[in-house]
Amino acid sequence: MDASGKKKRTRGKLSREMIEDAAFEVMEREGLSGFSMRKLAARLGCEAMSIYHHFPSQAHLYEALVDRQMSGLVIPDDSRPWRERARIGMQEFRRVATEHPAFAPFIVVYRMNSPPCLAKLNAIIGLFEDGGFGPELSARLFRAASYYLMGAILDETAGYAKGPSAVTTVSNEELARDYPNVMKAGAYFGPAGFDKTFELGLEMFLDEMERVREAARDEPAKK
Amino acid sequence: MDASGKKKRTRGKLSREMIEDAAFEVMEREGLSGFSMRKLAARLGCEAMSIYHHFPSQAHLYEALVDRQMSGLVIPDDSRPWRERARIGMQEFRRVATEHPAFAPFIVVYRMNSPPCLAKLNAIIGLFEDGGFGPELSARLFRAASYYLMGAILDETAGYAKGPSAVTTVSNEELARDYPNVMKAGAYFGPAGFDKTFELGLEMFLDEMERVREAARDEPAKK
DNA sequence: GCTTGACAACTTACACTGTAAGGTTCATCT
DNA sequence: AGATGAACCTTACAGTGTAAGTTGTCAAGC
Known part of the structure; x- marks a missing residue:
C-alpha cells in the first residue's frame, strides 16, 4: 500500500x-x-x-513439455507417395525434437504414454504399416528407424560438437599423432554437417526399406 | 583392540x-x-x-567406468571380409555398452576423449575407412552407424520395455481402442525381440553401405 | 622402542536439489 | 459484510556432490 x-x-x-x-x-x-x-x-x-x-510435480511439467513438442509434429498428407511420407515423418520428428536443443536428450529417453504423444506415435506407426510390410516387419522397421532418429537427435543436441565430457582430455597434437582416424573423421562431425549426415542415412534407410519390401513380396510363403 | x-x-x-x-x-x-x-x-x-x-570427483569415477567398458571391446581381426568386420565392430559396441544396462544410457551420451576410448574409436573409424568409401563418406557412414547403435542401446536399456515414464498413463483398453497401431506394434518391442530388430537394421545398413560404395565408385568424378 | 611423517579414511559443513505441509492473501459470490 | 476457495508464499526435510579440516594407522629411521 x-x-x-x-x-x-x-x-x-x-x-x-x-x-x-x-x-x-x-x-x-x-x-x-x-x-x-x-x-x-x-x-x-x-x-x-x-x-x-x-x-x-516436476515430472508433470516435463511431460507437458514433451506433449507440447510432439503436438507440433506434422503427419504427412497421405496423398503423397509412400517414400516421401516416410521421409517427411522422420524429418518432422527430428525437427520437433531438436527445436529446444537442451530439452532434446530428455525427449529421446522419455517413454511417452500420454494421449497427445500416443496419437502421434500411432500415426507414424500407421505410416510404416502403409508401406505394405506386414505387421511384424513394419513394427521392426519403425523401431529401427527410431533407433537411427534417436541417435541422430542425441548427437546433434548433446554430441561431440559440444566438446568432450571426459575429464581427462587429449590435446589436438596427441589426437593427430595417436588417433589420426578420429582426427580426420572429426572434420565432418560439426554442426555444419548434421543435415548432410542425417539425410545420407535417411535415404539409405528409405532405399533399404523398399528393397526389404520387395524381398518380402517375392517370397511371402517362406518362413 | x-x-x-x-x-x-x-x-x-x-x-x-x-x-x-x-x-x-x-x-x-x-x-x-x-x-x-x-x-x-x-x-x-x-x-x-x-x-x-x-x-x-564423481565425473572421474564415471569416466573410469566408461574406459573399463570400452576397453573390453574387441576389434575384429582384419583377415576377415570387410562386411563381417563392420558387423562384428557394431555388434561388439552394442555388447560392451549393454553389459551393465543401468550404466548404458550414460555411455551413450558420453563424449569420450580419454586415451582408452579414443583408441577404440580410432580402430572402428579405421574399419569404416577400410571399406573404401573415401574420407568423407566413411566418416559420415560411421556417424550414421553410430546413430543407429546409440538408439538401439538406449531402447534396450532404458526404452519402452521398462514401462512408461509418463505420469499420465493410458490403460491397455484405451490403447487398443484409440491407438491400435501402437498396440499392434508393441507386441514386437519386448526384450525378446531386441536381437531380431537389431540384426534386421544392422544387415540393412551393411547392405546399403555396400551399395553406396558401388554407387560412389561408378561416378567418382561427379560432385 | 620411540618418533616421525605420510597416507587413507573419516567428520563436518555448505550450497544445492525436489517437494510435503501448512500459512497467507485476495478476487469473487452471496 | 462474510464466506469461500484459488493462487501464491514460507518453512522445513531428506537427499545430492564435494571443499576443508581432522583423525587413526602403519612403515621407516633412529
Whole structure:
C-alpha cells in the first residue's frame, strides 16, 4: 500500500503455458541438468512452490513439455507417395525434437504414454504399416528407424560438437599423432554437417526399406 | 583392540578397481539416477569422502567406468571380409555398452576423449575407412552407424520395455481402442525381440553401405 | 622402542536439489 | 459484510556432490 509497493502480489500471474515457456528458456540457458524449479521460479518472478499449483510435480511439467513438442509434429498428407511420407515423418520428428536443443536428450529417453504423444506415435506407426510390410516387419522397421532418429537427435543436441565430457582430455597434437582416424573423421562431425549426415542415412534407410519390401513380396510363403 | 572391535579401521581397504566394481553393482540395483557417492560408500563399508581419495570427483569415477567398458571391446581381426568386420565392430559396441544396462544410457551420451576410448574409436573409424568409401563418406557412414547403435542401446536399456515414464498413463483398453497401431506394434518391442530388430537394421545398413560404395565408385568424378 | 611423517579414511559443513505441509492473501459470490 | 476457495508464499526435510579440516594407522629411521 505504501511507497514501497515493490511487493505487489500480481495475482493470477502464472499459467501453465507461461510456465512451460519459461521452462524452455531456463533450460536453454542453464542446460537440462542445470534446470531447477527454483531457477524456473526466479525467471517467472515467483517462488518455487507456486509452480506446484499448476503442475503437481516436476515430472508433470516435463511431460507437458514433451506433449507440447510432439503436438507440433506434422503427419504427412497421405496423398503423397509412400517414400516421401516416410521421409517427411522422420524429418518432422527430428525437427520437433531438436527445436529446444537442451530439452532434446530428455525427449529421446522419455517413454511417452500420454494421449497427445500416443496419437502421434500411432500415426507414424500407421505410416510404416502403409508401406505394405506386414505387421511384424513394419513394427521392426519403425523401431529401427527410431533407433537411427534417436541417435541422430542425441548427437546433434548433446554430441561431440559440444566438446568432450571426459575429464581427462587429449590435446589436438596427441589426437593427430595417436588417433589420426578420429582426427580426420572429426572434420565432418560439426554442426555444419548434421543435415548432410542425417539425410545420407535417411535415404539409405528409405532405399533399404523398399528393397526389404520387395524381398518380402517375392517370397511371402517362406518362413 | 577390545571386544567391541566393530570399528576396525581396515587400512588400505579400498582400491580403484574395488570401487568401480561396487559402482556397477549399486547402479544396477538403484538405477543410474539412484546412484550416489553415499550409497556407493555404504556398499563399500566406508564413508563417501573416502572414495575421493581414489577418484577426485564423481565425473572421474564415471569416466573410469566408461574406459573399463570400452576397453573390453574387441576389434575384429582384419583377415576377415570387410562386411563381417563392420558387423562384428557394431555388434561388439552394442555388447560392451549393454553389459551393465543401468550404466548404458550414460555411455551413450558420453563424449569420450580419454586415451582408452579414443583408441577404440580410432580402430572402428579405421574399419569404416577400410571399406573404401573415401574420407568423407566413411566418416559420415560411421556417424550414421553410430546413430543407429546409440538408439538401439538406449531402447534396450532404458526404452519402452521398462514401462512408461509418463505420469499420465493410458490403460491397455484405451490403447487398443484409440491407438491400435501402437498396440499392434508393441507386441514386437519386448526384450525378446531386441536381437531380431537389431540384426534386421544392422544387415540393412551393411547392405546399403555396400551399395553406396558401388554407387560412389561408378561416378567418382561427379560432385 | 620411540618418533616421525605420510597416507587413507573419516567428520563436518555448505550450497544445492525436489517437494510435503501448512500459512497467507485476495478476487469473487452471496 | 462474510464466506469461500484459488493462487501464491514460507518453512522445513531428506537427499545430492564435494571443499576443508581432522583423525587413526602403519612403515621407516633412529
